[in-house]
Structure formats: C-alpha cells, structure tokens
Amino acid sequence: MKDYLSKHAKVIPPSGIRKFFDIVSEMEDAISLGVGEPDFDTPWHIREEGIYSLEKGKTFYTSNSGMLELRQEIALYLNRKFNLDYDFKSEILVTVGGSEGIDLAFRALINPGDEVLIPEPSFVSYKPCAYLAGAKVVPIPLKEENNFRLTAQELETYITEKSKIIVLPFPNNPTGAVMEKEDLESISKIILKHDLIVLSDEIYAELTYGREHVSIATIDGMRERTIIINGFSKAYSMTGWRMGYAVGPSEVIHLMTKIHQYGIMCTPTTSQYAAIEALKNGDSDIGYMKRAYNQRRRFVLDSLGKMGLRCFEPLGAFYVFPSIQKTGLSSEDFAKQLLLEQKVAVVPGTAFGESGEGFIRCSYAYSIDDLKIALERIEAFVN
Amino acid sequence: MRNELLEIIQHNSKITTVDLAALLNSDEETIAQEITACEKEKIICGYHTLINWDKTNRDKVTALIEVQVTPQRGQGFDKIAERIYRFKEVTAVYLMSGGFDFTVIIEGKTIKEVALFVGQKLAPLESVNSTATHFVLKKYKDYGFILEKTKKDERMAVTP
Numbered sequence: 151m152k153d154y155l156s157k158h159a160k161v162i163p164p165s166g167i168r169k170f171f172d173i174v175s176e177m178e179d180a181i182s183l184g185v186g187e188p189d190f191d192t193p194w195h196i197r198e199e200g201i202y203s204l205e206k207g208k209t210f211y212t213s214n215s216g217m218l219e220l221r222q223e224i225a226l227y228l229n230r231k232f233n234l235d236y237d238f239k240s241e242i243l244v245t246v247g248g249s250e251g252i253d254l255a256f257r258a259l260i261n262p263g264d265e266v267l268i269p270e271p272s273f274v275s276y277k278p279c280a281y282l283a284g285a286k287v288v289p290i291p292l293k294e295e296n297n298f299r300l301t302a303q304e305l306e307t308y309i310t311e312k313s314k315i316i317v318l319p320f321p322n323n324p325t326g327a328v329m330e331k332e333d334l335e336s337i338s339k340i341i342l343k344h345d346l347i348v349l350s351d352e353i354y355a356e357l358t359y360g361r362e363h364v365s366i367a368t369i370d371g372m373r374e375r376t377i378i379i380n381g382f383s384k385a386y387s388m389t390g391w392r393m394g395y396a397v398g399p400s401e402v403i404h405l406m407t408k409i410h411q412y413g414i415m416c417t418p419t420t421s422q423y424a425a426i427e428a429l430k431n432g433d434s435d436i437g438y439m440k441r442a443y444n445q446r447r448r449f450v451l452d453s454l455g456k457m458g459l460r461c462f463e464p465l466g467a468f469y470v471f472p473s474i475q476k477t478g479l480s481s482e483d484f485a486k487q488l489l490l491e492q493k494v495a496v497v498p499g500t501a502f503g504e505s506g507e508g509f510i511r512c513s514y515a516y517s518i519d520d521l522k523i524a525l526e527r528i529e530a531f532v533n
Numbered sequence: 534m535r536n537e538l539l540e541i542i543q544h545n546s547k548i549t550t551v552d553l554a555a556l557l558n559s560d561e562e563t564i565a566q567e568i569t570a571c572e573k574e575k576i577i578c579g580y581h582t583l584i585n586w587d588k589t590n591r592d593k594v595t596a597l598i599e600v601q602v603t604p605q606r607g608q609g610f611d612k613i614a615e616r617i618y619r620f621k622e623v624t625a626v627y628l629m630s631g632g633f634d635f636t637v638i639i640e641g642k643t644i645k646e647v648a649l650f651v652g653q654k655l656a657p658l659e660s661v662n663s664t665a666t667h668f669v670l671k672k673y674k675d676y677g678f679i680l681e682k683t684k685k686d687e688r689m690a691v692t693p
Contacts, residue, residue, distance in 0.1 A: 184692070445556040449556050
C-alpha cells in the first residue's frame with residue numbers, strides 16, 4: 151500500500167507531554183504535578199443542572215452557535231467581569247472547549263503563507279493548529295527577566311510583511327505570567343501599526359492573583375481586531391464538559407460558525423445547560439477555588455524558595471515555572487530523572503516551546519497534602 | 534487575612550503555623566498572634582475533631598429535639614436556653630425561627646438513655662411546653678465533610 155497519510159499532518163511533532171504520561175501511568179505511588187486541569191469537582195449545582203436537563207429529555211441538537219440563553223449569559227458575564235461588550239446574536243460562538251475556538255479562529259483567518267506570531271512558552275495547541283490552517287508559525291521566545299510578559303520590542307522584532315495574527319496567551323500556561331494594562335497598551339501600539347489580528351486566549355482570566363484580568367479588547371482600537379477565546383474548564387472546573395466560547399467581530403464569528411457548523415454541529419446540549427447554571431450562579435464557586443489556588447500558589451513558591459529553586463512570581467493560572475538551570479540538567483532530563491528517582495511528575499518547559507528550556511512546569515491544582523509530599527521529594531532530588 | 538486563616542483552620546485545625554504562614558504569605562509569629570487573639574476573643578471557641586463513631590465499637594445515639602417553650606418575662610429565651618445547654622448530654626442548642634423555638638441536639642449511648650433524658654430532664658422544665666424527638670439513623674455529611682467517601686483523583690496524570 152502506498153503511503154496514504156497526509157504529509158501535512160505527519161510532520162506535526164507529537165506532544166512532548168505524552169511521553170511522561172506513559173511513564174507515570176505505569177508507575178505506582180507516583181505523585182504528579184503534571185496536570186493541566188483543576189482538581190475540584192465541578193460544583194454540584196452545575197452538575198445537578200446537567201443531570202436535570204437529561205431527566206427532562208433535553209437531548210437534542212441546539213442551534214449551531216449555542217443556545218440563545220447561554221450566549222446571553224456569556225454576554226452578561228463578560229460585561230460583568232471584564233467590561234466587555236458583545237452582541238449575543240452575532241458576536242458569540244459556543245465551542246467544544248477553548249481548543250476548538252483556537253482551531254476555528256486560525257481556520258477562519260489564515261490564508262496560505264500568513265504568519266502567526268506565537269509567544270512561547272505557551273499552550274501546546276497554537277502551533278499545530280496554526281500550521282494545519284496553512285500558516286507559517288513564528289515563535290516569539292519570552293524571557294524570565296521580563297516575567298515572561300510580551301514586550302512591544304520583542305513583538306516588533308518578529309513582525310514581517312506577512313505577519314497576520316498575534317496569539318496572546320495570558321494568563322499563561324505554563325508560566326503563570328499575566329499581562330497588565332500597561333503591557334497591553336504598549337503592545338497595542340505595535341499591533342495597530344502593523345495591522346495585526348489578536349487571538350487572545352483568556353481561558354485563565356478568572357485565575358489572577360492580587361489583580362484583575364484585563365482583556366486586550368478593552369484597549370482602544372483593539373476590539374475590532376481581537377478574537378477572545380474563553381471557556382468554563384478552568385474557571386468552573388469543568389474540563390470534561392468541553393465547553394468554551396469565542397467572541398469577536400461578527401464577520402469572523404460568522405466564518406467560524408460556518409466551519410463549526412460543518413465540523414461539530416453544536417456543543418453537547420447537557421454541557422450547555424450546565425454552563426448556563428455556572429454563569430448564573432457560579433461566581434461564589436470561582437471565589438472559593440481562587441482562594442484555594444492562591445494559598446497553594448504561595449505555599450509552593452515558599453517551598454521552592456526554601457529549596458533554592460529560583461522562580462518568578464506567577465500572578466495567574468495555576469502553574470509555577472521554576473528555573474532548574476542550577477542543577478545543570480536539561481528540562482527534559484530533570485523531569486525524567488525526577489520521575490524515576492523521586493516519582494514526581496512535572497512537565498519539562500520545552501514541551502511548551504524551545505524557550506522553556508531550563509524550566510519545568512509544576513501545577514498546583516492539588517491538595518496541600520499532595521503538594522507537600524511532592525515538594526519534599528523535589529527538594530530531595532535537587533539537593 | 535483573619536477570615537482566610539479561620540477558613541483554613543476550620544477545615545484543618547491540625548495545620549502547623551509554618552504551613553499557615555506559607556499559605557497566607559505571612560510569618561509564623563504573626564499567625565500565632567492572630568490565632569491567640571481569635572482564641573481570646575472567642576472567635577475560635579475550641580478545636581474539634583470530627584469522628585465517625587459508627588466505625589468504632591462504641592454505641593452512640595444522636596437525637597434532634599424540637600422544643601417549644603414559653604419565654605420568661607424579662608429573660609427572653611436566653612435563660613431557658615441556658616437551663617437546657619448546661620446538661621452535659623446536650624451537644625448543641627439553637628434558637629429557631631418558625632414552628633418551634635429550640636433545636637436541641639443530644640447524644641447518648643442508647644435510645645433509652647436519650648428518651649429518659651428527654652422525659653425526665655428536658656420535658657419537665659417549667660418553661661418547656663412540648664418536645665418532639667427525632668433520632669438520627671445515619672450521618673452522611675457532618676460539618677461540611679462527607680463521612681464515607683474518600684475522594685480519588687480521577688484526572689489523567691499528565692495533561693497539557
């Protein structure tokens with residue numbers, strides 16, 4: 151048989167995370183700090199609403215864009231929390247997790263040869279999705295000395311005539327970095343100057359510590375050139391429900407909806423009912439989880455400091471990104487040896503881009519008791 | 534910080550001041566002072582351990598009693614409540630709104646022991662008009678803790 155597989159798909163490297171998953175899953179009593187999802191159960195009132203919708207027989211397709219009531223609630227929520235103003239009829243699309251929104255946005259925007267600027271380290275999906283949509287991917291390595299924020303200067307360095315989209319992954323997975331208003335204002339000037347489109351992945355927007363998240367769409371001139379990706383996974387601990395949404399100018403949401411309509415039809419109906427409940431009555435759940443994350447964040451930073459691992463203070467998401475350069479090991483060797491010797495799984499920084507070399511990602515979406523054991527083992531390994 | 538501190542130790546009073554300091558971005562001394570202050574102000578009223586006695590060989594019966602009383606002139610409910618809560622068998626007394634006045638929670642070794650207490654001590658009190666006793670058959674959740682289930686981490690070990 152001749153090679154029938156797509157050359158395009160074949161060249162995408164497999165996720166660097168997979169390797170570790172395979173080793174950890176065969177290891178008994180390993181502790182993992184490698185999970186990129188919350189540890190809380192979805193709050194019961196949200197789950198209960200999903201169950202109730204099933205009992206009532208709400209098991210049919212919904213409109214492609216998502217139920218009207220859900221889109222209305224999303225619009226209200228975005229306004230209440232982030233001072234954003236979107237029309238629920240034409241500017242909101244409910245997607246299968248934030249991930250689908252990312253994929254759709256690239257497919258709706260990219261023509262062959264367009265360049266997509268992706269700050270790294272960042273979430274693993276941007277690169278392959280942009281590539282599959284026909285773009286040339288241009289990584290922008292972010293620096294620890296800038297607290298892993300994107301500076302105007304860095305952005306401008308990588309812009310060419312073909313640059314079209316800048317991905318803005320903040321609050322950031324894996325670094326926990328955030329972009330504050332001034333940071334956004336300064337890159338906005340460059341974005342306007344070069345007429346770029348922004349894909350702002352704000353899935354961790356609820357999880358910022360000591361400051362509120364600012365969306366780039368609230369900066370002058372940005373709304374009409376920004377697509378925001380958000381969702382329920384991180385804020386409401388609803389990863390398995392696969393519920394996200396994209397908001398942006400109606401022309402691009404219209405195109406994204408068209409692709410979504412043929413590829414997906416609509417997001418799961420049960421999940422949509424649960425999501426409505428989350429938006430209506432879930433604010434206090436977020437507050438509770440956020441307090442817990444913040445305590446753990448401080449706890450982990452304190453422990454890393456005590457064992458002498460340098461770590462900039464992450465102000466968002468639920469990850470710390472300590473430097474392991476002083477051990478003289480590469481990120482991948484560090485992660486491998488730590489797993490084999492101390493049975494603690496972390497993710498090497500390089501899984502999120504080459505500029506992650508010298509760092510590891512530790513999630514603190516774990517109970518304090520688990521974090522304590524894991525950190526003791528890391529300390530034993532480091533010293 | 535105080536409310537956050539209280540929230541943590543409400544769920545885990547065994548936690549050390551070292552850990553509390555790290556969780557709250559403070560230092561041990563400040564934490565210790567804050568706890569002492571809360572104890573003095575009777576915000577922290579005691580340190581309780583949640584025990585599921587059903588899993589031990591000790592017999593224990595819990596009853597919830599609805600009590601209707603006639604408040605005494607000039608003393609309101611407080612005086613009657615005191616007459617009730619001073620009995621060592623009584624573990625909790627709440628003044629209620631609605632159809633009755635007090636919820637009284639009583640613990641005893643046997644149903645008989647509880648019934649005797651209600652019949653001989655509680656019901657005969659001068660201001661008590663009536664009592665209705667409900668025995669607890671099984672406790673599922675107490676003080677915010679689900680008693681039986683231990684939670685297993687269902688997540689995959691490594692995800693992006």
